[in-house]
Amino acid sequence: xxxxxxxxxxxxxxxxxxxxxxxxxxxxxxxxxxxxxxxxxxxxxxxxxxxxxxxxxxxxxxxxxxxxxxxxxxxxxxxxxxxxxxxxxxxxxxxxxxxxxxxxxxxxxxxxxxxxxxxxxxxxxxxxxxxxxxxxxxxxxxxxxxxxxxxxxxxxxxxxxxxxxxxxxxxxxxxxxxxxxxxxxxxxxxxxxxxxxxxxxxxxxxxxxxxxxxxxxxxxxxxxxxxxxxxxxxxxxxxxxxxxxxxxxxxxxxxxxxxxxxxxxxxxxxxxxxxxxxxxxxxxxxxxxxxxxxxxxxxxxxxxxxxxxxxxxxxxxxxxxxxxxxxxxxxxxxxxxxxxxxxxxxxxxxxxxxxxxxxxxxxxxxxxxxxxxxxxxxxxxxxxxxxxxxxxxxxx
Numbered sequence: 001x002x003x004x005x006x007x008x009x010x011x012x013x014x015x016x017x018x019x020x021x022x023x024x025x026x027x028x029x030x031x032x033x034x035x036x037x038x039x040x041x042x043x044x045x046x047x048x049x050x051x052x053x054x055x056x057x058x059x060x061x062x063x064x065x066x067x068x069x070x071x072x073x074x075x076x077x078x079x080x081x082x083x084x085x086x087x088x089x090x091x092x093x094x095x096x097x098x099x100x101x102x103x104x105x106x107x108x109x110x111x112x113x114x115x116x117x118x119x120x121x122x123x124x125x126x127x128x129x130x131x132x133x134x135x136x137x138x139x140x141x142x143x144x145x146x147x148x149x150x151x152x153x154x155x156x157x158x159x160x161x162x163x164x165x166x167x168x169x170x171x172x173x174x175x176x177x178x179x180x181x182x183x184x185x186x187x188x189x190x191x192x193x194x195x196x197x198x199x200x201x202x203x204x205x206x207x208x209x210x211x212x213x214x215x216x217x218x219x220x221x222x223x224x225x226x227x228x229x230x231x232x233x234x235x236x237x238x239x240x241x242x243x244x245x246x247x248x249x250x251x252x253x254x255x256x257x258x259x260x261x262x263x264x265x266x267x268x269x270x271x272x273x274x275x276x277x278x279x280x281x282x283x284x285x286x287x288x289x290x291x292x293x294x295x296x297x298x299x300x301x302x303x304x305x306x307x308x309x310x311x312x313x314x315x316x317x318x319x320x321x322x323x324x325x326x327x328x329x330x331x332x333x334x335x336x337x338x339x340x341x342x343x344x345x346x347x348x349x350x351x352x353x354x355x356x357x358x359x360x361x362x363x364x365x366x367x368x369x370x371x372x373x374x375x376x377x378x379x380x381x382x383x384x385x386x387x388x389x390x391x392x393x394x395x396x
Contacts, residue, residue, distance in 0.1 A: 036349035048246035056283035065278025073101025103276035121172035128362030184323020196228035220324035312388025
């Protein structure tokens with residue numbers, strides 16, 4: 001039976017009308033149809049540590065998490081998250097009231113914004129930004145205010161004056177992402193101190209997405225915003241197992257913060273998934289207790305892959321912004337005589353058998369991101385070598 005609707009009222013709400021099928025679905029479909037190497041979507045093509053996989057199998061066999069886990073997350077994982085924050089950053093968290101387990105970082109972002117933003121509130125986000133930020137702000141009824149990271153001396157940098165000028169009496173929350181996807185920028189200690197000072201001065205809440213915390217390179221340093229004076233009580237910090245342990249399909253994330261903030265986020269989260277990923281929570285608890293050598297080896301492996309792909313992109317003729325963090329490389333296609341990232345990325349699979357993502361999808365004003373294209377290097381070395389070989393045809 002055909003559903004009858006009024007032509008005056010579309011089925012999709014106005015809040016979500018600007019969001020269609022994601023570019024990731026489009027480009028992944030192109031990769032499948034053309035047999036191209038997919039360096040677009042950010043997921044590894046190998047599994048994480050064997051002992052962590054075995055911990056998940058053991059949890060399944062022992063009947064741990066096969067039924068609904070506790071709403072805030074299993075105690076073992078909440079304790080492991082708290083211990084991780086203390087060991088790595090000196091942040092003290094009560095596992096019972098200051099840690100909340102979520103269905104990945106995406107749900108953590110959604111629940112945080114739904115809980116903390118009233119309709120009409122302004123939310124400042126660093127542009128370009130992960131696409132779910134815009135959708136979640138819209139679902140919360142907030143008004144998105146972008147502050148753009150701009151190319152400067154080989155990386156993308158934040159203009160602190162522009163950030164200060166963006167704050168108005170209607171600003172409720174700063175949505176910060178460091179290490180930053182898609183640019184690979186890692187905010188410096190001085191930049192974070194200035195953000196903290198602004199948040200305290202203007203009495204703003206902060207949601208900080210730190211899922212790439214263990215993927216920082218060269219001289220970069222990840223410093224949680226919650227460690228700065230006055231920020232502990234106003235910051236929701238988001239972490240995730242997917243990026244650190246290469247189990248993106250498990251969808252295990254978490255929120256840490258002051259009890260009132262975590263309680264607010266939990267109030268929204270309980271009506272989204274309620275609970276998720278039961279057996280995997282036990283495995284991630286063990287993963288967070290891996291020795292420091294695991295995290296050092298992960299960084300070294302990703303650094304080598306970054307340099308492999310960056311070198312290949314440079315030889316192919318791209319201008320490369322070598323990232324200080326994450327596992328993405330942003331490039332400028334103008335040296336190749338191109339200026340439209342959408343057109344370039346849609347043609348790239350047929351031209352040389354590689355898929356990338358146009359950065360314009362991460363911008364409100366798409367013309368600002370038009371010449372930039374993102375590649376993921378979280379793939380096997382042989383895959384990256386083959387991709388760079390294919391990309392060489394662009395230089396010709």
